[in-house]
Amino acid sequence: MSNEDITLTAGDAEAIVRPGNGGRIGSLRVGGVELLRQGERFGCxxxxxxxxxxxxxxxxxxxxxxxxxxxxxxxAIHGTARDGEWSVARASATEAVITYDLTDPWPYSGRVTQVVTLAPDSLTLAASVETYESSFPAQIGWHPWFNRTLDGTPVSIDFSPAWQEERGADHLPTGRRVDPRPGPWDDCFGMPDGVDVTLTWPGRLELRVTSPQRWVVIYDEQEAAVCVEPQTGPPDGLNTHPRLVTPLEPLEATTTWTWRRP
Incomplete structure (x- = not known):
């Protein structure tokens, strides 16, 4: 199948998957309202x-x-898959399965599979990294750019992390865990029972980001958008929290965004 855009619909929700632009979600509209910042570098x-x-x-x-x-x-930041063209394995009205084969400059061979599933009140993203050759360390995460305002209403962020990874002057964790500090943030937090972050645009929409993963980066230093990024390890985790992908054990991750309107 080609790697042209895929439009998913469920109820009054619509998502556009862009395999040719890094496998990203280019748009998510609920009741006609766009939730993601638009642009080639944004979406999710x-x-x-x-x-x-x-x-x-x-x-x-x-x-x-x-x-x-x-x-x-x-x-080096955010991996290589967001810069590549993905292939479409299959697609239906509510689900798209796309794949990306790891290649230079990444030194190991492997395949990334992402499954995007839309329901009337949720979007679920699931990904895996598999190899049939050499084992290697890897991470999976998602970087959504949620619009800071919806129809002029600004967002609030609510979450209760167990710790914050202390951030050094180089924007990387120092290795120390500290009590969570007030924003603005470009910071990684630990949520050992799973990521659970609620974005609320009062009177407009509530969106809950959940994931079984234990780390989330919150970025809200930009006027246009806020980011809630579930991931399988902290920044620089290939060095500090390596998780090996082996021929017998792929790396898997998932996140779900659930929304409701007043």
């Missing part, structure tokens, strides 16, 4: 095979040190 993109920044673009796998391109100097 998968962060694979790593999330956030890798310090100086370097990560170690055993005795071997690999270096990724410094696309956020002096670091």
């Amino acid at each position: 993109f998968p962060m694979v095979p790593w999330c956030g920044r890798i310090r100086e673009g370097r990560f170690r796998d055993g005795a071997v040190v690999h270096r990724m391109p410094l696309n956020a100097p002096p670091h």
